[in-house]
Amino acid sequence: MEKPYQMLLFDGAAHKILHVHGLNGTFIAETPYPPDIEPLDAVLLNKSIVYILAINETTGENIIFQYLATEKNLSPQKKLHPLPIPDISPLQIAGDEQASQLMIACKDGSLYIWYNHALRLFGRPQQNAVCVGIQIAGDSIYTIWEQEQGGIIALFNRQGQLLSEKFIPGIPTQLQLTNEALLLVSYTSTQWTGEGLALLETTNSTLNLVKVIPFNCPLQPIKTYPATITMSPTENTAYVIHEDGGFISKINLTTKKLDATWLIGHSISSLHFLPDNRFAIGPSQKFADLTLIDMTLGEPVSITNSPERTLLGLLLILPTPVPK
Template structure:
């Protein structure tokens, strides 16, 4: 099958290098080295795809933000000391980002002004496992012991809404209308994905069980990340422990099928035509190409490089 032309931004963790590659051939177009003491936390594009952000942390309890100006082809390190970064989300405005740290604090990072403003800090042991922004809000999910919490803040840090979640959330994704929260449990029990309209004051949580595949009945699947098609018709839920991907029909909030991958995956990024996806594996440090139409694994990277699971996809014109 032919794919819509695209490029990938990938992090080679072994060689501490950001790679720009041709999506179809895998040919490396450009490389940007960064200091080896830092490990990537994520890689994200701004809304206009002009800048790629690579938030990082090191073993000395320090975080830093690298950015690549894609039109200029220049990598820069933000000259601002940051606490160790656990989660990162570009926005809510251009030139801003929200950062969650390992000690349960939430900060607004003004990249242009090089300033860090505390939005809030948990009063009890907690971990931020998901973070997203849009023009109106900052969405966060947290693990508290055996439970989970969704907390929504205004861009200036005012708490707008809070919901307790079933089980332990593992991540957070968003589309224009919905929040998607995969969850697991501290002990053997139901695992699934929560589907929640963003206007949550008038909406109830819908938890979609992901125990519909007979081969998964006897062990945990650990749903860990959700990718959504641009038309918001389908969600793909990655199962890190059961070697497959759930396909969710969003309109009916039901499981419509599974993609048997046969290996552990940690994250999934849809390609421009939504017929294919690139999946990353933290266990194997490689990338997979998945055919979403025929629901099968197509290929793997050759293993000569250790690749960070998250990637950023650029249309060929970028």
């Protein structure tokens, strides 16, 4: 029996946030946002608060909105609340469930903490670098940084102290941390390096490189852009989504080897497991649609066909029922 679930989708043509019942496709709420705003990223905190990073296409400024996905706030007229964070330009956001706070990375490389309606500086890099990914676990904050000659993986404590860092020759695209303290960092190529996945262990607050798994396009030797990483529910498998290549690399985290390459034949930007763990949904920023993938067979099942919708490459699976 299929398990119920809810989704948040973003319709770029109608400029609406779509809150949808996953099994039957009916709408719970449609929340409009300004037409000059384009959502870039979204994170869920406390099972019901969604923070949305967006860009104002008129001014070029980045903004963060708060959307309350609780049952008492599901009116179609429910409006978004922009966070009062002047004088900074957000580039990345990450949710911190333990402290119920938001970490914000800015275009100038600085990191901020948003908590209880207040913004405080967490730190700034000593060299020209921009944070392109954040993962928070316990008292540790894992970050990846893009710089001119490659990337840096840096580990901080909650006080902002740098505990460990590692240089990687490629440009990092995303990071994921398993419950076994195994850190996965995907990276795309520079003129000197190819694309791959770096696996690191964290021991006594030190990052140790375990292995690098190179990626190659199964069709021809081109850049495939490993955009995002999705962990299986059991965390024994990682799926790296190659947005430009239209395929998925399946990584066995027990053997730390590439298990399989799934040719999806369609660009997807990320991958989201459904509650039954057999199927996953892949939104496409390039084609503005959704692909349903059978995670047992590694094959696409269906692709949405909604000409009236322009679905952005953002999707959140919400807990069911949504908290009141």
